Amino acid sequence: MDHAATINATAATLGLKITAEQRPGVEMYFALAAQMAALLDGLPLTPADEPGTVFHPVAPEVGE
Amino acid sequence: MNAGNLAMAGSIAAGVRDGSLHARNAVQASLDRIAATDGKVNAFTAVLAERALKHADAVDASPRRARMKLAGVPFAVKNLFDIAGLATLAGSKIERDARPASRDAVLVRRLEAEGAVLVGALNMDEYAYGFTTENTHYGATHNPHDLARISGGSSGGSAAAVAAGQVPLTLGSDTNGSIRVPASLCGTFGLKPTFGRLPRTGSYPFAASLDHLGPFARSVADLALAYDAMQGPDVQDPSCAQRDIETTAGLLTRGAEGLRIGVLGGWFRSKAMPEALAAVDRVAGALGTTRLVEWPEVERARAAAFMVTCGEGGALHLDDLRQRAHDFDPKTRDRFLANALVPAAWVMRAQRVRHWFARRVARSFETVDVVIAAATPCTAPGIGTEWLELDGQKMPARASMGLLTQPVSCIGLPVVSVPLWGLNPAAPHLPIGVQIVAAPWREDLCLRVAAQLEQQGLCSAPVAPGL
Numbered sequence: 001m002d003h004a005a006t007i008n009a010t011a012a013t014l015g016l017k018i019t020a021e022q023r024p025g026v027e028m029y030f031a032l033a034a035q036m037a038a039l040l041d042g043l044p045l046t047p048a049d050e051p052g053t054v055f056h057p058v059a060p061e062v063g064e
Numbered sequence: 065m066n067a068g069n070l071a072m073a074g075s076i077a078a079g080v081r082d083g084s085l086h087a088r089n090a091v092q093a094s095l096d097r098i099a100a101t102d103g104k105v106n107a108f109t110a111v112l113a114e115r116a117l118k119h120a121d122a123v124d125a126s127p128r129r130a131r132m133k134l135a136g137v138p139f140a141v142k143n144l145f146d147i148a149g150l151a152t153l154a155g156s157k158i159e160r161d162a163r164p165a166s167r168d169a170v171l172v173r174r175l176e177a178e179g180a181v182l183v184g185a186l187n188m189d190e191y192a193y194g195f196t197t198e199n200t201h202y203g204a205t206h207n208p209h210d211l212a213r214i215s216g217g218s219s220g221g222s223a224a225a226v227a228a229g230q231v232p233l234t235l236g237s238d239t240n241g242s243i244r245v246p247a248s249l250c251g252t253f254g255l256k257p258t259f260g261r262l263p264r265t266g267s268y269p270f271a272a273s274l275d276h277l278g279p280f281a282r283s284v285a286d287l288a289l290a291y292d293a294m295q296g297p298d299v300q301d302p303s304c305a306q307r308d309i310e311t312t313a314g315l316l317t318r319g320a321e322g323l324r325i326g327v328l329g330g331w332f333r334s335k336a337m338p339e340a341l342a343a344v345d346r347v348a349g350a351l352g353t354t355r356l357v358e359w360p361e362v363e364r365a366r367a368a369a370f371m372v373t374c375g376e377g378g379a380l381h382l383d384d385l386r387q388r389a390h391d392f393d394p395k396t397r398d399r400f401l402a403n404a405l406v407p408a409a410w411v412m413r414a415q416r417v418r419h420w421f422a423r424r425v426a427r428s429f430e431t432v433d434v435v436i437a438a439a440t441p442c443t444a445p446g447i448g449t450e451w452l453e454l455d456g457q458k459m460p461a462r463a464s465m466g467l468l469t470q471p472v473s474c475i476g477l478p479v480v481s482v483p484l485w486g487l488n489p490a491a492p493h494l495p496i497g498v499q500i501v502a503a504p505w506r507e508d509l510c511l512r513v514a515a516q517l518e519q520q521g522l523c524s525a526p527v528a529p530g531l
Contacts, residue, residue: 030402059299
């Protein structure tokens with residue numbers, strides 16, 4: 001993956017400005033996240049492997 | 065009756081209940097100790113003397129005093145808990161501009177309903193993103209057992225305040241290890257309950273699908289006392305389980321009797337330095353176990369916790385990253401910026417791997433009740449340490465402090481961290497923690513095993529001498 005291109009494109013899409021001072025750190029940490037993503041991709045999953053998050057519907061008396 | 069700050073919570077509460085100690089005296093002793101020591105430790109970011117003494121007087125005058133489980137016990141909370149009238153800083157400069165909290169966090173209210181007295185707010189890594197509490201805005205919190213070393217984090221102030229004898233009880237949060245890491249490095253007991261056990265209402269989030277809250281104390285009995293007082297559902301926290309209160313304090317004397325105990329192998333041993341391995345082996349010996357338990361794909365589970373934290377943490381701060389990135393702590397800013405950029409597919413994959421891992425680990429608890437592992441790879445490094453040599457690799461010191469805690473909190477298991485001493489020959493004055501882990505909702509088992517180890521004299525949480 002071309003991290004610099006991804007960082008530039010995503011930052012522009014989100015309205016984030018990455019300064020020259022910030023860029024080396026941002027590139028280092030994005031590369032670390034990419035390493036973690038590669039590890040995660042290495043585990044075979046099936047469509048039955050659902051995310052570990054569950055949405056709880058909100059009862060009327062708890063609403064705002 | 066010892067009115068001093070060095071008394072345990074249970075002892076103070078017993079004295080206030082039977083009238084041999086005034087809550088005001090217990091609270092004043094805590095305030096005096098904070099004044100005398102915090103210049104060296106830097107655990108507190110706010111001391112609430114007026115509020116505390118007023119509440120202490122109310123406890124002394126209360127007709128319920130004799131029934132209050134935490135009567136007159138001074139406590140303090142990580143500064144991501146709401147305190148009425150104060151902006152909830154979460155370790156940041158940015159939140160100084162936030163509207164003051166209108167009421168206390170739920171857990172603060174629950175402790176105070178049992179007679180405990182809030183005396184202040186505690187230092188932390190900015191937005192809970194770190195394992196060292198080297199906070200640029202508020203200064204580093206120093207380890208009370210060696211002031212040149214880190215306290216751990218992100219709940220560094222919470223551990224240090226207990227280790228310094230400033231208060232017998234504190235609260236912190238744990239997303240990837242932020243209770244267990246500072247408990248290990250400062251030599252206190254710490255409890256990270258099951259995910260969803262304690263409500264987080266009125267606390268500043270980090271990564272909502274991983275955030276836990278829990279107590280620090282100098283004894284297992286105090287840990288259980290506080291934990292029991294905080295249990296119970298709260299509908300305002302969507303992740304809080306609708307479970308009945310399951311008290312633990314009365315179960316501690318059962319110890320490890322009848323429990324099947326294993327030692328986590330693989331990742332949990334390869335990422336531990338000799339002092340951490342020695343601590344685990346000493347606990348295993350005391351519990352009479354040689355059974356090795358291997359969880360599958362631990363490195364990927366740690367990656368899942370890392371990635372979920374990236375996605376949720378980055379998105380949470382997006383507005384401030386757009387408008388005032390320069391106001392973040394330089395230690396967190398570039399990480400949050402990078403995290404805001406990670407693709408959704410990476411984060412969703414992490415949530416699926418997390419669930420995959422949880423299902424496999426759940427099966428392992430069919431053959432054991434409790435497993436143990438080191439809480440940190442090593443004893444506390446010096447403040448400013450950048451690199452560690454671990455498993456033959458040069459590793460970033462700050463991130464590496466959570467290597468052994470992240471795979472456990474990733475799947476929400478309950479853990480008690482217990483402190484052992486004298487296992488690092490180069491620094492025998494330093495503690496290191498061992499995690500006691502059980503299946504979901506079995507905090508009672510973690511606490512029972514911890515209580516036995518404490519009773520055997522294997523682990524303890526003394527106040528740091530010489531402050």
